[in-house]
Amino acid sequence: MSESSEAAEYAHAAQLVYDELLARMGEGEPQPRLEPTRRVVELLGDVHRAYPVIHVAGTNGKTSTARMIEALLRELGLRTGLFTSPHLISFNERLQIDGAPIADDALVANWVDISPYVAMVDAELVAAGEVRLTFFEVLTILAFACFADAPVDVAVVEAGMGGEWDATNVADGVVAVFTPIALDHMERLGPDVESIARTKSGIIKPAAMVVSAPQAPEAERVLRQAAEMTESVINILGTGGTSVVSEVAVGGQLASIKGIADAYDDVFIDLLGDHQAVNAGVAVMATESFLGGARRGLDAHAVAEAFRSVTSPGRLQRIASQPVVIVDSAHNPHGAQSLVEALETYFHLDDVTLVFGVLSDKDHADMLATLSPFVQRVILTTAPSDRAASPDLLAQKISPTTDLDVIVQADPRVAFAEARAYAAMSSKGAVVVTGSISLVGLCMLVALEEKWQ
DSSP states (O other): OOHHHHHHHHHHHHHHHHHHHHTSOOTTSOOSOOHHHHHHHHHTTOGGGSSOEEEEEOSSSHHHHHHHHHHHHHHTTOOEEEEOOSOSSOGGGGEEETTEEOOHHHHHHHHHHHHHHHHHHHHHHHHTTOOOOOHHHHHHHHHHHHHHHTTOSEEEEEOSSSSTTSGGGGSOEEEEEEOOOOSOOHHHHOSSHHHHHHHHGGGOOTTOEEEEOOOOHHHHHHHHHHHHHTTOEEEETTSTTOEEEEEEETTEEEEEEEOSSOEEEEEEESSOSHHHHHHHHHHHHHHHHHHTGGGOOOOHHHHHHHHHHOOOTTSSEEEEETTEEEEOOOOSHHHHHHHHHHHHHHOOOSEEEEEEOOBTTSOHHHHHHHHGGGOSEEEEOOOSSTTBOOHHHHHHTSOTTOOOEEEEOSOHHHHHHHHHHHHHTSTTEEEEEESOHHHHHHHHHHHHHHTOO
16 A cells, blocks of 8 residues: 555544544533543543643633643653644644644554543443533543553643533643633633632642633632642742733744743744733743742743744734735634734734624624724624524624624635635735634635635
8 A cells, every 4th residue: 555545544534533523412512520531541541640741721822822831841852742622624733742733543543442442431321321421521532542652751731611520630730720711601610700710720639830820810819729728839920020021023022031940031932912922921830830840940942942933823823915814713702802902012904804703602792892993894704613603693793883894794715705805905904813713713724725825
């Protein structure tokens, strides 16, 4: 068999694995339980304990922060595993080994290894009248197995939803990392920031090291209480001498970071948005914590190289220049506010067409209210999800007193084309696509297919 034929067969098999996961209860309906996931990983020989884990939770910025931590660890010479969700284009993006999406053959081989044990626990759950393992539970098991098989020196694991009962919490994270906690998934996590923070704080294990971005007072109070109860050491960016200061630079930003152990000045970060500088500060502190806390600073050259090369696709990313197309995965009001602030600071756009599609359980009215003053027109479309909000319903959420030009185009591919046509009519025209990670992923796929310049 030729190398290309073998690759095609593995690609087909990897797609079958993904199809099997999609046949399970989806990510929008997580089950508040840990025991089924724990039973499978233990049957597999405790694959979740074959390496230390840095566990990342929060509302916004989890993926970017996780990618930064992974880049730092890899630059410092460690073999890394990275688990993030959801993916933008390829399912393999979610599981990375040493900075690259997992190969199809490794994905398939590990699926063959775990599937009998998944089937065994599925049968036990059904016999007990419970839902069989969900998409995210099986995906988490697959990730832990892939990391053990690689093997990796350390895994950076992003929580799915919440923390305490999230499937990823079967791992004993030696470092618990918290990005900003805000309102999202209230029907699952609680009605206010304090409740949400309490659920997320469940990833803190006894005697762990805890690192956090600056938080609202009620969230910080919960995290400090959880750290005290577990006898863990907590460091929050902006306290105890830690800080981050950044300024706009060509193609990114320059940041000076004071971590737990050392200071790192004039570090170029190849990402846009002040929130990404905060994420970088948290990533430095998390990496310092993992490697020795206040006793050991990081190699300055390694820090510079990691942040110069780190990427976070779909996060305030320019994917075309003629006309300008910017995609951002903001999917809640907190994320929308960060997007607006970044657009004002890093881009000078006079005529912006917003393409907006969102899931029905999101606070789309608040998001649209935040974004609308900074754009000239909005094309409301359908996010690629069975949980998508109707664009006609979204149109009702826009204030009738606004001067905004509102267009409803249910087909997102047509919406992208119309937005680009509007943007091309002005020398400073641009398109901003946001509201849903699935919408951003589709836009990026269309850009690749159509070879946008």
